[in-house]
Every structure is written in structure tokens, then in C-alpha cells.
Amino acid sequence: MTRNQASPAVSVSLLSGPTGTGGIDDFELFHARSALDRFRRRLGRQGLLDLLAADIEEGNAFLRESALASDGGFEGGTTVLVTQGLTAGEFLAWMEEAFAGDERVLLAAHPEHYVMAPGADGFHVVENIGPHVCSFSMGGWGTDAMAWAKDADARLPEADFPHKMSSNLFLADGTVIGRALTQFGDTADGFTAHLTVYVPTACAHDVLEHHLRHFAVEFRNWIVAAAAARA
Incomplete structure (x- = not known):
């Protein structure tokens, strides 16, 4: 495949495994929010301000x-x-x-x-x-x-x-x-x-x-x- 060729379309479906409601996008959003909340709590307000100062x-x-x-x-x-x-x-x-x-x-x-x-x-x-x-x-x-x-x-x-x-x-x-x-x-x-x-x-x-x-x-x-x- 050359650099100018488009990548083939890929489709991924969830057939089994998790028993909760929702799909893969829902699971990813849940875990992303959980991780972000953890970082915010660990850093605290001043820690975030220091991290983002520049x-x-x-x-x-x-x-x-x-x-x-x-x-x-x-x-x-x-x-x-x-x-x-x-x-x-x-x-x-x-x-x-x-x-x-x-x-x-x-x-x-x-x-x-x-x-x-x-x-x-x-x-x-x-x-x-x-x-x-x-x-x-x-x-x-x-x-x-x-x-x-x-x-x-x-x-x-x-x-x-x-x-x-x-x-x-x-x-x-x-x-x-x-x-x-x-x-x-x-x-x-x-x-x-x-x-x-x-x-x-x-x-x-x-x-x-x-x-x-x-x-x-x-x-x-x-x-x-x-x-x-x-x-």
C-alpha cells in the first residue's frame, strides 16, 4: 500500500463478553471519565494550575x-x-x-x-x-x-x-x-x-x-x- 492510498474501512462489533448495557464507545467513555476524575483529584486545583501554567x-x-x-x-x-x-x-x-x-x-x-x-x-x-x-x-x-x-x-x-x-x-x-x-x-x-x-x-x-x-x-x-x- 502506498502512502497516498486510503486505508481500508474497518468495522468492529461486540458480540459477547460484557453484560452491562452499552457498546464499546460507552465503555471507553466511562473509563476515560474515571481516569480523568482520578487525575483531577490526585493533582488538586493548585496542582492543575501549576501543571497548566505555561x-x-x-x-x-x-x-x-x-x-x-x-x-x-x-x-x-x-x-x-x-x-x-x-x-x-x-x-x-x-x-x-x-x-x-x-x-x-x-x-x-x-x-x-x-x-x-x-x-x-x-x-x-x-x-x-x-x-x-x-x-x-x-x-x-x-x-x-x-x-x-x-x-x-x-x-x-x-x-x-x-x-x-x-x-x-x-x-x-x-x-x-x-x-x-x-x-x-x-x-x-x-x-x-x-x-x-x-x-x-x-x-x-x-x-x-x-x-x-x-x-x-x-x-x-x-x-x-x-x-x-x-x-
Whole structure:
């Protein structure tokens, strides 16, 4: 086979062995989460910060430069999730409690969560924004007080989406490197979540696409965790 030839398609099926439900992908995800949780617990918050110090410095520098080059301009996108079997109020009550101090369940929602804890200047987050590991704070989370959010194109009617949270994402020096606007409205059998994120216009579109996927993963897992806690 030459280098330019495509590899033959391979299909692998599980015929027998494990007695639990799910397939090979489910087993791999379970073990990956278990291993990641072990490393997080062994390292602890400061250990993770020390381990990622160089990545954070590089990521913060990239986002600071992108914000300055964008001169206050942001590009936004929205991930929409539909949930059955749980109301928006029930989910947000769980979320408020988790954000008040249950860092482990917050970290578990996404492989690229490293720190999620209350801080002096807001809620402190260390996670990926695109390929860049960034340490930032969220200010105004849980309120609808941000002027930009009141005028945002993504803002939905209050009658249908009464639960709204908005925030600036900012570095320790005050540089705003992103924004978030999340909106929740009940349906006949659950709720719909509109999760909007904004990144500096100077960032490549891949950075926005990455965070739209990030939203889908973390909020799906938070919703599942909220439902499990309620059961």
C-alpha cells in the first residue's frame, strides 16, 4: 500500500463478553471519565494550575491580543438543547447549588474543565476556549444586568424564555475576552436551552465552533446530573 492510498474501512462489533448495557464507545467513555476524575483529584486545583501554567499564560496572551485587535467587536453563536423530563426551574436550582460550591460535578461535565470555583472577582474558570487554555472570571452570572445582553440579537422574548443569565468573561487585568448569554424556557414536557457565546472577532471561526461544542457537552452533562440528583 502506498502512502497516498486510503486505508481500508474497518468495522468492529461486540458480540459477547460484557453484560452491562452499552457498546464499546460507552465503555471507553466511562473509563476515560474515571481516569480523568482520578487525575483531577490526585493533582488538586493548585496542582492543575501549576501543571497548566505555561498553557494558561499562552492562552491568556492569545485571547488578550485577540480582544485588543477586535476593538470591542464580538462574534456570537448559539447552541440549542431540548430537554424532556426536567423543568428549567428544576435545572437552574440544581445549577445554582452546584456553582455555589460543588466543583467536582462542575469539572466532571467536560474534559477541558480544570478549575470552576468562586473567586474574588467573580466565578473563576480555567478551561479551553478553542485550543487555548484560559484562566478567566465570569461577572454578572445569574443576572440579566449587562447592558449588552439587553440589546443582544440573540435575546429571546421574556414570555417564552423567562430564565436568562448573562456574563462578561474577563482576564485578571480586566480585559473582556468573551461573553455568554444563556436562556431557558419551559415546554410541555421539559425545557429548551439557548446557549449563546461570543468571542473576539479577531479569533478564527474555529474558536467559536469549539465553544459551541463545549456548551453542548457541558450543559448536556449538567442537565443529566441535575436529573439524577432529583431522582
